[in-house]
Amino acid sequence: MIQIDKNNPILFSDLCDRYCKRYIKLNEKKIDKKIQSYIKKYGNIKIGKFYQKFALDWKILIQAKPKDLINFKENNYNKFNLLFKVKKNRKQLLDLLGYERVRKTKFVYEIVKDMGIKACPYCNAHPIHAYKTQTKSRLQTQLDHYFPKSIYPYLSVSFYNLIPICSYCNNRKGDQEFPPKFYHPYRDNVANKFRFRVVNNIKKLHLDKDYRQNLKIKVDDYTNTIPQFSKKMEIEELYDNYTDVAAEIFEKSKIYNKTKKLELQKLFKQVFNKKINDQDMNVLILGNFVEEKDILKRPISKFMQDIAKDVGLL
Numbered sequence: 001m002i003q004i005d006k007n008n009p010i011l012f013s014d015l016c017d018r019y020c021k022r023y024i025k026l027n028e029k030k031i032d033k034k035i036q037s038y039i040k041k042y043g044n045i046k047i048g049k050f051y052q053k054f055a056l057d058w059k060i061l062i063q064a065k066p067k068d069l070i071n072f073k074e075n076n077y078n079k080f081n082l083l084f085k086v087k088k089n090r091k092q093l094l095d096l097l098g099y100e101r102v103r104k105t106k107f108v109y110e111i112v113k114d115m116g117i118k119a120c121p122y123c124n125a126h127p128i129h130a131y132k133t134q135t136k137s138r139l140q141t142q143l144d145h146y147f148p149k150s151i152y153p154y155l156s157v158s159f160y161n162l163i164p165i166c167s168y169c170n171n172r173k174g175d176q177e178f179p180p181k182f183y184h185p186y187r188d189n190v191a192n193k194f195r196f197r198v199v200n201n202i203k204k205l206h207l208d209k210d211y212r213q214n215l216k217i218k219v220d221d222y223t224n225t226i227p228q229f230s231k232k233m234e235i236e237e238l239y240d241n242y243t244d245v246a247a248e249i250f251e252k253s254k255i256y257n258k259t260k261k262l263e264l265q266k267l268f269k270q271v272f273n274k275k276i277n278d279q280d281m282n283v284l285i286l287g288n289f290v291e292e293k294d295i296l297k298r299p300i301s302k303f304m305q306d307i308a309k310d311v312g313l314l
């Protein structure tokens with residue numbers, strides 16, 4: 001899991017503002033009218049009491065930050081959570097908030113595009129695309145409800161509960177909830193809490209023709225919670241598909257020594273008539289971004305950075 005708004009918290013609160021204003025403008029009248037009809041219909045039974053409270057809170061919930069969402073589900077709304085184990089109650093609230101309608105609106109496309117991420121923040125392996133054809137805006141991503149909508153339907157359209165992720169991760173997470181106090185991709189920096197490496201000590205591998213077949217990927221976790229996440233998302237198994245990339249990085253580490261890099265910098269200047277700094281030269285050699293802040297700009301950056309550091313290419 002990689003943090004999404006690490007480098008641009010201002011942009012993020014702006015995106016949240018835009019989302020909330022558009023959502024409220026489109027839905028306010030309908031939602032308020034329906035809530036009033038439910039209050040009337042249910043009176044003082046528990047679901048009626050829920051709607052009395054929700055009438056005052058729903059606009060706050062749309063824009064609540066991750067820590068406030070936790071507070072809502074664990075304190076303010078804790079006594080109502082059981083209500084939504086009943087399918088009828090759950091469906092009624094989901095229909096009221098209209099997540100399915102939201103998912104199809106153009107402004108969700110615009111927001112995901114403006115987030116500037118091109119790789120899934122959960123696995124970092126699969127791409128996330130927002131693009132336009134002549135007639136349509138396409139969103140090649142799924143939106144995960146970090147706090148599942150099947151348990152907390154009142155959080156189903158909250159901005160900070162919607163995480164653009166790939167379908168692989170969405171299938172694995174499903175309707176389940178992360179462990180308590182788990183990382184939230186809009187809030188926590190996790191990239192430095194785990195690293196990928198090759199199980200066999202790559203530096204000591206014999207460079208015979210079969211060495212590529214002997215590579216196996218492992219995730220080293222420095223916390224108690226990430227291993228559960230990696231296991232659930234089958235991260236090690238997924239990245240075992242990229243042993244060829246690890247092998248290429250290892251091979252590059254043998255070829256691109258300091259002298260070779262200097263030669264290439266000179267060549268670059270000749271060809272493009274401009275200087276290239278060490279950092280950009282490393283990007284060119286690795287074939288991916290080399291800084292932690294850029295991990296979500298291209299798939300498998302985290303993996304490639306870790307392996308490159310492991311073998312001394314970075």
Ligand SMILES: [Zn+2]
Pocket residue numbers: 120121122123124125126165166167168169170
């Ligand atoms: Zn993913």
